[in-house]
Every structure is written in structure tokens, then in C-alpha cells.
């Protein structure tokens with residue numbers, strides 16, 4: 469049975485002091501968890517967050533990384549740098565990186581390869597835009613995003629991949645995909661994995677849902693058969709809300 473995962477993507481929020489404060493609150497609000505709990509603060513606060521959480525079950529992830537091992541890439545961060553401060557998981561392919569920083573499937577495939585080569589785990593995000601859903605193209609778009617960035621991988625590499633389906637129209641908008649819409653897409657993703665690889669792999673890959681998950685809707689979404697937890701934006705910045713979402717994942 470797949471373990472539930474709840475990951476908080478803090479995006480460009482919380483300075484150093486605020487990061488330490490929120491982590492301290494989370495440690496109080498989430499004393500234990502059967503679900504896996506991950507937080508992704510900003511780059512500059514990762515080292516401190518990892519130190520603060522040493523020995524805790526809450527894991528620290530990065531929100532992005534560069535594909536090169538090092539070199540003349542001003543402003544960028546490599547997998548090795550992340551690992552050197554205790555970070556072993558990286559979010560790749562978030563729709564904000566795709567939309568505002570021009571990250572396309574080909575670039576993401578390179579980042580995926582670099583992260584895996586460095587021995588990191590990847591939370592890989594993808595999902596359709598509103599007009600694509602309105603035109604009924606959402607399955608095609610998701611299939612393309614997965615195939616272009618991930619389907620060159622061999623089977624064993626998928627042990628290090630967590631998928632995060634995030635319909636762009638549901639991110640930060642307060643509009644959530646219905647639990648049925650999430651389940652329908654997650655089942656489609658598993659079928660795509662099964663067709664491209666095999667049934668066992670398709671059953672084992674965790675698939676998170678992201679997009680306006682809140683304490684009030686988390687339980688219903690997480691209870692769907694193919695939903696293994698969530699990638700949480702706004703609600704991960706409030707300790708009580710994030711704790712309630714983790715509790716919902718444990719009960720689902």
C-alpha cells in the first residue's frame with residue numbers, strides 16, 4: 469500500500485526568522501505522523517531549516533535546481549549544493565517555473581536526469597491550464613508532459629519519483645478540482661504509466677494532488693483511491709492548516 473505524502477511548497481514566502489518560527493510551530497502542531505511530511509522553504513533558508521529539523525520526521529525539500537553539476541550559471545543552485553546542506557528531495561516542473569521562467573519539457577527532462585544522477589528524489593509537477601481543460605485536452609496535455617519529461621527513464625528510476633498533478637486553474641485560486649476530477653486524472657496517470665511501463669510500477673508511484681487544498685477539502689480529496697496526498701501551497705504557510713491537512717492524510 470502506498471504511504472500518504474503531504475508536501476508544503478512555501479514558494480517565495482517567509483524570511484529566515486519567519487521560516488524558523490513556522491518550523492517551530494509545525495513541530496508542535498505535528499508531533500507525529502504516519503503520513504510522510506515534507507516542507508520546501510526558499511533556497512536561502514534550506515540549510516537552516518534542515519539543521520532545525522535534524523532528527524525530525526519532517527523532511528526539507530528544494531523548490532527547484534539547475535541541471536548542471538556546477539559552472540557559469542549565475543543565480544543557480546546545483547543538486548550537489550542541495551545535498552551538501554542535507555536536502556535530498558527537489559520539486560521540479562512546477563507550473564510557476566513553467567509559466568514565469570520558461571521551463572519546458574525538454575529542460576525538465578535534463579533537470580530530472582541531473583537530480584536522479586545525484587541520487588535525489590523528485591516531486592515532479594504537471595497539469596493542464598484552464599483553456600486546455602475547457603477544450604477537453606487535459607488528458608492529452610498531461611500525457612504529453614509526462615512522456616516528454618519522464619518516459620525516457622528506466623523502470624528502477626521511478627522509485628525516486630513522486631508525481632504531483634496540479635491543474636493550473638486550481639493553483640492559488642481557491643478553485644479546487646473536485647475529488648472526482650482529481651481521481652479521474654490520477655487514474656488516467658496510472659493507466660499511462662501502466663501502458664508505458666507496467667502495472668506494478670503504475671501501482672507503486674505516489675501521485676499527489678495540488679491546487680487549493682485546504683483543511684476543509686483535504687480529507688475528501690485524499691480519500692480517493694489514486695490520490696496519495698497533496699502538494700500544498702497557501703495552506704502550508706499556516707501551521708494549524710498544514711497540520712490539519714496532514715491529519716486528514718493520516719485518516720484517509
Ligand SMILES: O=C[C@H](O)COP(=O)(O)O
Pocket residue numbers: 477562634638639640641642678679680681699700701702703
Ligand atoms: O505547489 C503548490 C501548488 O501550487 C498549490 O498551491 P495552492 O495550494 O496555493 O493552490
